[in-house]
Amino acid sequence: MKYMLLIYEPEDAYAGEAGQKALMDIVGKHMKLGEELRAAKVQYGGGALQPTTTATTVRTGADGGQTLHDGPFAETREHLGGYYEIEAKDLDEALHWARKIPVTPGGMIEVRPHASYG
Secondary structure, eight states, X not given: OEEEEEEEEETTTTOHHHHHHHHHXXXXXXXXXXXXXXXXXXXXXXXXXXXXXXXXXXXEXXXXXXXXXXXXXXXXXXXXXXXXXXXXXXXXXXXXXXXXSOOOTTOEEEEEEOOOOO
16 A cells, blocks of 8 residues: 655755754755665655745635635644655554654654545
C-alpha cells in the first residue's frame, strides 16, 4: 500500500544564518534516510516544496466558479515543506519510516494512506 508522509515544520524554521545551517544539516539527514530506504528496498519518492509565499491556491466556490489566491489555503504556523511517498506493507511500517524523517523542533509528520477506489 502507498502512504504519503507529509512533513510540516514551522514556517520560519530555516530563517537567518542559523536556519541555513540547520537546513544543511536536515538535508544531509534526508540523504541518509534515502540511502536507508534504498538499502531496505522500499519504493519511495518525495521532494521539498518552496515556501508558502510562492503558493497560489485555486478555490472553487459553491456555484462552481473559481478564484485564484496568493499563498496557502489557510493561515497556519506550520507549512507543508515536503513529502515522501512510500510503499509499505501496513501502517506500522509506514510509521516506522515516518519516525525517521528529520524535522526541526516543532515539526511533525502526517502519515496518510492512499485512497483505494473501486
